[in-house]
Amino acid sequence: MTATIIDITRDHDIALRRASDVLGEGFPIAIPTETVYGLAADATNPVAITRIYETKGRPRFNPLICHMADLEMAEHYAVFDPISRKLAELFWPGPLTIILPLKAESGIHSLATAGLDTVGIRLPKGFASELIRAFGKPLAAPSANTSGKVSPTSAQHVADDLGEKLKLILDGGSAPVGVESTIVRVEDGAIRLLRPGGVAAEEIEKATGLTVIRPEGPAAIIEAPGMLASHYAPGAAVRLNADHIEAGEALINFGSRSPKGIEHSAAVFDLSPSGDLAEAASNLFDYLKRADATGATRIAVSPIPDHGLGEAINDRLARAAAPRE
Template identity: 70%
Template sequence: MTARIIDISWEPEQALAEASARLAEGLPVAIPTETVYGLAADATNPAAITRIYETKGRPRFNPLICHMADLAMAERYALFDPLSRRLAESFWPGPLTLVLPLKTDCGIHALATAGLDSVGVRVPKGFAGDLIRRFDRPLAAPSANTSGRISPTSAEHVAEDLGDKLALILDGGQADVGVESTIVKVEGERIRLLRPGGIAAEDIERVARRTVERQASPAPTIEAPGMLASHYAPNASVRLNATAVRPGEVLIRFGGKPVSGADIASAVFDLSASGDLAEAASNLFDMLHAADAMGAGRIAIAAIPDQGLGEAINDRLIRAAAPRDH
C-alpha cells in the first residue's frame, strides 16, 4: 500500500470527503495541524485506535491526545473546572492541550486514554478543526511518525516514514508552530506543566494569574504524551550544548552565533539566524530530519536559550539525546 496524498489547498472539499470516509472505515489518516502532522483516527473506535498504535509502533501505556472541533464539542467528553475553561477560551483553537477528567460513558475508548480516567483535549486550528467538525467525533492524533522518532512537520516527512502503511496523507504544507502542543493539568488552584510546547508557559501564567509548576524529570508516571525519557530521536546520536564541532558531525546552531570548528562540520544549519525562538521551534524538526538524512553519526547542537518557546525546544532536544533502548 502506498499512501494517496491530497493537497488540501487545491482540493479542500475532496480532502475532507476522503478523509471522513477513511476515518469512518476505522483507518488512520495523516493530517496537518499547526503543531506537527498527526496520525488521526476515531477516538471512539477501539479498532481504529489499535491501528494508530500498530502503525506507529507506540507503547499502549502512552495515552493519546483527543482533538475536538471546538470547546462545545470538548464539553461533551470532558469535565471543565473554571480555570481550565479560562485557558481553553484564551488559547483554543491553538497548541494547548488540557488534561481533564473524562465524563462518564462519554464514548472515548479506554485505549485512547491508556486506561486513565482523564483525557488530553485540544482544539486545533485550520483544516484539522474543519475535518473534526465534518466527522463529528473526536480524533485521537499523535504525531504521524514511527514512535520515538523525529516528529513530522511536512507531508513529505510522513510519506518517507509511514507512506507504505497509510491509505491517505493530507498535505497542508509546512507546519506553522513546528513543535507539539503544550500540555497542562489543573489541580485545584495548581497548574502543572506536563509537556512544554507551542505556547510558552509564561503566556499561560499571564492568563491564569498564577505560576505554572514544572514536572519532575524523569516523570514518575506517564500522564500525557511526550513524557517518555527518549523521544523525538533521529537515527544519529545527539550532542547538546556543543561549543565546538568534532569531525564528521552535523552542526545545528542558533542565533547566528559562531561555533568553533564549524568549518569542519558535515553541514551547518541555523534554527534562526536572527535569534527568533518561534522561528527556531518551527524549524527544529525539519532541520533534525535534514541533518539525519545526511547520514552523519552525530548531530551537535549549540545551546538554545531556555525561556519562552526555548523551553519546548530544549525539552525535545533533551529527549532526542537521551539513551535509547535500541
C-alpha cells in the same frame, strides 16, 4: 499499500470527503495541524485506535490526545473546572492540551485514554478542526511518525516514513508551530506543566495571572500522557502467566486456553478467543475493569505472546501486577 496524498489547499472539498470516508472505515490518516502532522483516527473506535499503535510501531499504551472541533464538543466528553475553561477560552484553538476528567459514558474508548479517568483534549487550528466538525467525532492523534523518530512537520516527512502503511495523507504545507502542544493539568487550583510545547508557560502565566508549576527534573516530565503507570492497576491483585486457576479468581484468558481449574474461576473474559493480539489490545482495559467489578480478590491472566502488540499488553499487565505501595 501506498498512501494517496491530497493537497488540502488545491483540493479542499475532495480532501474533506475522502478523509471522512477513510476515518469512517476505521483507518488512521495523516493530517496537518499547526503543531506537527498527526496520525488521526476515530477516538471512539477501538479498532481504529489499535491501528494507530500498529502503524507507529512498537506501540505503548500511552493515552492519546483527543482533538475536538470546538469547545462545545469538548464539553460533551470532559468536565471543565473554571481554570481549565479559562485556559480553553484563552488558548483554543491552538497548541495547548488540557488534561481533564473524562465524563462517564462519554464514548471515547478506553484504549485512547489508556484506561485512565482523564483525557487530554486539544482544539487544533485550520483544516483539522474543519475535518473533525465534518466527521462529527473526536480524533485521537499522536504525531504521524514511527515511534522514536523525529516528529513530522510536512506531508513529505510522513510519506517518507509511513507512506506504505497509510491510505491517505493530507498535505497542508509546513506545520507553522513545528513542535507538539504544551500539556497542562489543573489540580487544586494550580496549573501544572506536564510537557512544554507550542504555548510557553510564561504566556500561560501572563494570561491567567497564575503561576505555572514546572516539573522538578526529568521524572516529573514523564507525567505527560502515557507515563502514569500506577493508574493501570485494578483494585484486585493481578497474577500473570497463570497456568492454573484458583477458586474465586477471575480469569482474563487469551486464545481460548483451558488452564487447569478454569471451572473454579469466578468469571472468564477472553481477550481474543482466536489469539488476535490487536483484538486483545482493544479489549484489555475494558476486561481488566470487568474482572475487577466481579469482586474477585485476584485476577489471573493467561500467558500473552510477547511480540507485536503483545509486548505492549504485557508491559501494562506487568504494571498492573506490580506490588502495591
